Amino acid sequence: MLAHTPVLLNEMIKYLAPRVGENFLDCTFGAGGYSTAILNSCECKLTAIDRDPAVQEYADNCYREYKDRFKFINSSFAEIGSIFTGVKFDGIVADLGVSSMQLDMSARGFSFANDGPLDMRMSSKGEDAAVFINNASEADIADVIYQYGDEPYARKIARSIINERKIDPITNTARLAKIVRSSVGFKKGKIDTATKTFQAIRIYVNDELKQLKILLEQSLKLLAPNGRLVIVSFHSLEDRIVKDFLRSNSVKIIARSKYAKLMINEAQDSEFLRILTKKPISPLRDEVLINPRSRSAKLRAAIRIGAGNDHTSI
Ligand SMILES: C[S@@+](CC[C@H](N)C(=O)[O-])C[C@H]1O[C@@H](n2cnc3c(N)ncnc32)[C@H](O)[C@@H]1O
Structure with missing residues (x-):
């Protein structure tokens, strides 16, 4: 590791x-x-x-x-x-x-750079990111992304997540990153546009601020x-x-x-x-x-x- x-x-x-x-x-x-x-x-x-x-x-x-x-x-x-x-x-x-161990090990599901299961739990216990992304309401997803990620496109991203999960449950990080990038845009060489959304979901899943x-x-x-x-x-x-x-x-x-x-x-x-x-x-x-x-x-x-x-x- x-x-x-x-x-x-x-x-x-x-x-x-x-x-x-x-x-x-x-x-x-x-x-x-x-x-x-x-x-x-x-x-x-x-x-x-x-x-x-x-x-x-x-x-x-x-x-x-x-x-x-x-x-x-x-x-x-x-x-x-x-x-x-x-x-x-x-x-x-x-x-x-x-x-870095948590971020770099794709199996932990924190990384948008490498594909892995949509997990993000530091303790490996409790509700993971996939449960939240596939079950929460559009408003709740938008609120989490806005409040914990300071993401101005939070509503747009939440809408795309809801549309996509109707087709198939979102279970891996690469798919979530792709959904975010296609709603916000992806600029080569700049900070990845999935960063804020991933940070927000991670903070929520681990209840970091509380x-x-x-x-x-x-x-x-x-x-x-x-x-x-x-x-x-x-x-x-x-x-x-x-x-x-x-x-x-x-x-x-x-x-x-x-x-x-x-x-x-x-x-x-x-x-x-x-x-x-x-x-x-x-x-x-x-x-x-x-x-x-x-x-x-x-x-x-x-x-x-x-x-x-x-x-x-x-
Ligand atoms: C930035 S790393 C710390 C690195 C460490 N200072 C070092 O030099 O190796 C943060 C660590 O804190 C742990 N952590 C984060 N939130 C925690 C919490 N609420 N309770 C216990 N551990 C937590 C994470 O699992 C992670 O291993």
């Missing part, structure tokens, strides 16, 4: 700033690129989560390498609140979306004082959720004012964040050249305000 190239890896480590003896949670294990970088950075512990059971082989490698410093749990990250009770983490990281909102809420409860939260997102819908969450849970620190000190003291044992990235961090040009999939990545980070000194290495 082709491994995933981790995105914004140095930047993630910079904001997570691992220290000896600390305990971390990687909510999106994938091929373990982030987990191994954290575990290699110092003598710390890490628990990794992924909803995709196919990443087990990468987790097994980590068990061999890091022994009891590493633990893997096959679950969705929306479950972290019930999985971890009475546990606090010094850092929580999530690198959202799909991995999962992210739950993850963020739960992470606040699981972060130790001075614990760092680092989230990498890949499209504006995700980034907006992360940005709004960080803003609405942050204490605004007005430099050196008495009021600010009072707020920080009051907030010490509560769940407030200080934002570490005023603007989202994007990959440098060199990274995009080497790994074009990194081009839309945005990293945002925050630290939980806590008793004692702030984490000085950030």
